Amino acid sequence: xxxxxxxxxxxxxxxxxxxxxxxxxxxxxxxxxxxxxxxxxxxxxxxxxxxxxxxxxxxxxxxxxxxxxxxxxxxxxxxxxxxxxxxxxxxxxxxxxxxxxxxxxxxxxxxxxxxxxxxxxxxxxxxxxxxxxxxxxxxxxxxxxxxxxxxxxxxxxxxxxxxxxxxxxxxxxxxxxxxxxxxxxxxxxxxxxxx
Amino acid sequence: xxxxxxxxxxxxxxxxxxxxxxxxxxxxxxxxxxxxxxxxxxxxxxxxxxxxxxxxxxxxxxxxxxxxxxxxxxxxxxxxxxxxxxxxxxxxxxxxxxxxxxxxxxxxxxxxxxxxxxxxxxxxxxxxxxxxxxxxxxxxxxxxxxxxxxxxxxxxxxxxxxxxxxxxxxxxxxxxxxxxxxxxxxxxxxxxxxx
DNA sequence: CTTAATACGAGACACCATGTCCAGTAAAGT
DNA sequence: ACTTTACTGGACATGGTGTCTCGTATTAAG
Numbered sequence: 001x002x003x004x005x006x007x008x009x010x011x012x013x014x015x016x017x018x019x020x021x022x023x024x025x026x027x028x029x030x031x032x033x034x035x036x037x038x039x040x041x042x043x044x045x046x047x048x049x050x051x052x053x054x055x056x057x058x059x060x061x062x063x064x065x066x067x068x069x070x071x072x073x074x075x076x077x078x079x080x081x082x083x084x085x086x087x088x089x090x091x092x093x094x095x096x097x098x099x100x101x102x103x104x105x106x107x108x109x110x111x112x113x114x115x116x117x118x119x120x121x122x123x124x125x126x127x128x129x130x131x132x133x134x135x136x137x138x139x140x141x142x143x144x145x146x147x148x149x150x151x152x153x154x155x156x157x158x159x160x161x162x163x164x165x166x167x168x169x170x171x172x173x174x175x176x177x178x179x180x181x182x183x184x185x186x187x188x189x190x191x192x193x194x195x
Numbered sequence: 196x197x198x199x200x201x202x203x204x205x206x207x208x209x210x211x212x213x214x215x216x217x218x219x220x221x222x223x224x225x226x227x228x229x230x231x232x233x234x235x236x237x238x239x240x241x242x243x244x245x246x247x248x249x250x251x252x253x254x255x256x257x258x259x260x261x262x263x264x265x266x267x268x269x270x271x272x273x274x275x276x277x278x279x280x281x282x283x284x285x286x287x288x289x290x291x292x293x294x295x296x297x298x299x300x301x302x303x304x305x306x307x308x309x310x311x312x313x314x315x316x317x318x319x320x321x322x323x324x325x326x327x328x329x330x331x332x333x334x335x336x337x338x339x340x341x342x343x344x345x346x347x348x349x350x351x352x353x354x355x356x357x358x359x360x361x362x363x364x365x366x367x368x369x370x371x372x373x374x375x376x377x378x379x380x381x382x383x384x385x386x387x388x389x390x
Numbered sequence: 391c392t393t394a395a396t397a398c399g400a401g402a403c404a405c406c407a408t409g410t411c412c413a414g415t416a417a418a419g420t
Numbered sequence: 421a422c423t424t425t426a427c428t429g430g431a432c433a434t435g436g437t438g439t440c441t442c443g444t445a446t447t448a449a450g
Contacts, residue, residue, distance in 0.1 A: 031309070102304070161359060
């Protein structure tokens with residue numbers, strides 16, 4: 001859904017924001033499944049055709065919305081203390097999880113039967129957040145906090161996986177204390193696992 | 196959706212199985228989202244009302260279907276080697292994941308805005324599989340393979356979380372080798388983290 | 391064997407979201 | 421002014437929803 005021409009009336013940024021904001025409001029209020037294009041259009045005060053012009057489905061709307069939302073919050077400035085950075089990333093992610101959790105789990109469910117959308121979800125959201133952790137772990141490795149032989153790929157999956165599992169299954173409260181618990185446990189395990 | 200009376204025609208087990216099997220076939224073919232009650236009824240050769248009589252929604256149908264399916268496969272007989280058992284549980288789960296992954300992720304997404312269904316999903320599926328791992332880890336702890344001080348709750352979440360994250364995000368192939376990789380890594384970490 | 395109670399398959403029904411199309415209007419460049 | 425594209429609003433056929441009703445089937449009780 002690209003637009004290259006410089007001719008004619010340009011795309012309305014207010015309409016774009018209204019759509020994304022309305023989608024976020026509705027998914028919070030009614031849940032992923034209950035969100036409809038029609039509902040978003042009405043909530044945003046926007047013609048339905050305007051949504052169909054720029055997005056193919058509600059999942060594309062919500063993917064763009066969550067990317068916009070996650071960018072500033074869950075991606076803090078790197079400092080010279082990788083452990084601190086890791087903690088901040090996880091804290092930000094957990095803080096975002098009440099909104100992001102329902103959306104991303106809905107997007108993942110949607111992606112299971114749509115390889116194209118899975119690739120898009122992969123490259124635009126999941127892979128970036130993966131890379132964030134991985135790079136921080138690499139810095140920690142260079143700083144000596146994490147053993148040289150640690151398999152960072154697997155550890156990255158463990159960190160995100162543990163977080164996701166808790167967010168999705170919710171057998172325990174999800175808060176910043178949990179973020180610290182995960183950070184500490186992973187680092188303790190890694191520190192003594194320099195193999 | 197209970198039925199206690201012993202009067203009148205009893206529930207048809209063939210119809211029940213036909214519904215559950217049809218639901219599994221359809222979710223494989225078309226994905227969770229695309230499955231509809233109407234579709235299940237037609238695929239199963241069953242009246243639509245028969246489904247509504249026993250289940251409230253397609254998610255309850257699929258929950259029952261996946262529970263029936265997972266019971267025999269992903270729950271092997273315990274042996275006297277807890278490490279072997281752990282490996283077998285994960286192998287079974289990964290083997291089941293092409294079918295179970297789309298369904299469970301759909302169920303989780305559905306559950307985010309429905310506390311009652313979340314509780315049901317929790318108690319009937321997630322908690323049981325959690326307990327399976329936890330008990331095996333406890334046996335491993337008694338056998339000395341896992342350090343005494345290890346936080347089994349967190350470790351259980353790490354194991355299921357890592358598995359789920361890989362199944363859902365699919366940035367890497369999901370197979371039995373991956374099950375072994377996860378098992379080995381967790382045990383290596385735990386063995387040296389008796390703290 | 392009749393009767394009461396319940397389950398079954400099939401279909402009708404009003405409701406709502408989908409995705410497309412069209413009309414009229416708005417905002418940009420030439 | 422004219423062209424081009426975006427915007428809101430509404431119409432439209434299609435298909436799923438959840439409820440209801442029909443006639444029939446299967447069980448236990450009398």
